[in-house]
Amino acid sequence: MALPPLVEPATELTVDEVRRYSRHLIIPDVAMDGQKRLKNARVLCVGAGGLGSPALMYLAAAGVGTLGIIDFDVVDESNLQRQIIHGQSDIGRPKAESAAASVREINPLVEVVIHNEVLTNDNVMDVFSGYDLIIDGTDNFATRYMVNDAAVLLGKPYVWGSIYRFDGQASVFWAEQGPCYRCLYPEPPPPGMVPSCAEGGVLGVLCASIGSIQVTEAIKLLTGTGEPLVGRLMVYDALEMSYRTVKVKKDPDCALCGENPTVTGLIDYDDFCGAVSEEASAAVQGSTITASELKEWLDAGKDIDLIDVREPAEYEIVRIPGSRLLPKGDIVSGAALSELPTDRQAVFYCKAGVRSAEALAAAKAAGLSNAVHVQGGVLAWINQVDPSLPTY
Amino acid sequence: MRVELNGVPTDVDTETVAGLVGGLTSAERGVAVAVNGEVVPRSQWHRALCTGDRVEVLTASQGG
Ligand SMILES: [Zn+2]
Numbered sequence: 001m002a003l004p005p006l007v008e009p010a011t012e013l014t015v016d017e018v019r020r021y022s023r024h025l026i027i028p029d030v031a032m033d034g035q036k037r038l039k040n041a042r043v044l045c046v047g048a049g050g051l052g053s054p055a056l057m058y059l060a061a062a063g064v065g066t067l068g069i070i071d072f073d074v075v076d077e078s079n080l081q082r083q084i085i086h087g088q089s090d091i092g093r094p095k096a097e098s099a100a101a102s103v104r105e106i107n108p109l110v111e112v113v114i115h116n117e118v119l120t121n122d123n124v125m126d127v128f129s130g131y132d133l134i135i136d137g138t139d140n141f142a143t144r145y146m147v148n149d150a151a152v153l154l155g156k157p158y159v160w161g162s163i164y165r166f167d168g169q170a171s172v173f174w175a176e177q178g179p180c181y182r183c184l185y186p187e188p189p190p191p192g193m194v195p196s197c198a199e200g201g202v203l204g205v206l207c208a209s210i211g212s213i214q215v216t217e218a219i220k221l222l223t224g225t226g227e228p229l230v231g232r233l234m235v236y237d238a239l240e241m242s243y244r245t246v247k248v249k250k251d252p253d254c255a256l257c258g259e260n261p262t263v264t265g266l267i268d269y270d271d272f273c274g275a276v277s278e279e280a281s282a283a284v285q286g287s288t289i290t291a292s293e294l295k296e297w298l299d300a301g302k303d304i305d306l307i308d309v310r311e312p313a314e315y316e317i318v319r320i321p322g323s324r325l326l327p328k329g330d331i332v333s334g335a336a337l338s339e340l341p342t343d344r345q346a347v348f349y350c351k352a353g354v355r356s357a358e359a360l361a362a363a364k365a366a367g368l369s370n371a372v373h374v375q376g377g378v379l380a381w382i383n384q385v386d387p388s389l390p391t392y
Numbered sequence: 393m394r395v396e397l398n399g400v401p402t403d404v405d406t407e408t409v410a411g412l413v414g415g416l417t418s419a420e421r422g423v424a425v426a427v428n429g430e431v432v433p434r435s436q437w438h439r440a441l442c443t444g445d446r447v448e449v450l451t452a453s454q455g456g
Contacts (some may be wrong), residue, residue, distance in 0.1 A: 051456045136456065138444035139456045141454045144454060163455045188421060188452060188454075189422025194451060194452065195453065246431055247430040247431065248430075248431045250434065251434065253434070321439055334450060
């Protein structure tokens with residue numbers, strides 16, 4: 001189902017613009033009319049990370065008149081494997097500013113709006129209202145549901161994409177024309193069930209595979225060209241090298257865009273997505289130590305069993321000396337319960353403290369009442385105890 | 393009954409989408425299921441499967 005263009009055309013293109021965009025202008029389906037619409041378009045990219053990098057760069061090159069960039073993070077060395085809008089000299093710089101500089105270098109005719117802030121319930125409606133279309137390049141479920149809900153409440157289309165290891169998915173969610181994100185995934189997975197890119201890894205170039213689909217769909221929506229990815233989910237498998245689409249219909253029972261919505265405004269997204277499970281938050285009460293405390297315990301020769309609950313690949317990158325590996329999944333499933341200590345106090349740690357909290361809950365349920373976990377995980381150890389170790 | 397599950401012919405001992413998902417994962421949350429190329433909304437998971445159905449189980453990921 002073709003849709004009318006989202007944006008009215010600008011009155012004219014300058015001589016410079018005609019030269020710059022000539023390869024678009026000679027495509028009959030874009031032509032002068034489509035390029036003028038791009039010039040008038042206002043697109044917001046949420047997140048200047050893996051997906052945001054190719055999205056912003058191609059939207060800039062394509063001549064989208066106004067590009068908004070919202071990101072509160074700063075560029076880290078571990079971003080550079082995939083976030084190609086940033087470079088070596090940008091490390092430590094706010095991502096929104098670094099991305100804006102790259103956009104200006106690619107195309108000085110684009111007006112860049114920098115939102116160097118966290119997207120929250122307090123500002124999301126205000127920020128989104130200034131744009132015709134939103135591109136979702138965020139890296140956590142809580143923000144993804146917030147972006148969806150705000151877009152639906154404001155009646156705006158948004159181009160969604162997500163990536164993990166070798167797999168990517170993309171779609172256009174637009175409640176006025178089709179399903180929303182909640183129609184496809186009514187709720188996020190239980191906390192700790194699906195790793196983030198920071199925990200599970202992502203093939204760098206996957207960002208380009210999915211980001212380029214998002215840009216293609218944005219351009220089609222803005223100019224009213226072709227068949228938009230509304231009501232279809234693109235599923236990409238880089239290992240098989242297959243792209244396929246499945247149809248997605250509006251769910252009449254969708255909590256947000258269904259016939260009897262129960263969500264009629266923004267909600268508490270951290271609570272909805274559960275940063276840690278209830279069992280884990282109960283288990284850590286009074287059973288949490290800091291990395292510095294762990295160092296004191298180790299220096300004092302305290303008889304503990306230090307257990308790293310991350311994945312083997314993470315353990316190879318960096319670990320706390322004296323630890324042994326027992327992945328969280330095996331502890332929680334019960335498969336590794338026999339490997340938990342019976343005579344010594346167990347001390348769990350992971351990368352940042354979420355997985356170790358889940359492991360702690362399972363261990364306590366199995367009878368290890370004096371077990372503890374390390375707040376902030378190996379990252380806190382590096383930060384507080386041994387900054388010479390690599391972070392990831 | 394035999395269906396094609398994520399591309400692999402598989403015998404399942406359930407009649408419904410919900411039963412199939414329940415046999416695969418303990419968590420229904422964060423999962424979408426497509427039957428014959430079309431996602432079945434969560435509210436329709438009681439729907440019956442037929443022999444030979446192409447079933448795809450998709451997992452939500454948060455990375456970006
Ligand atoms: Zn919906």
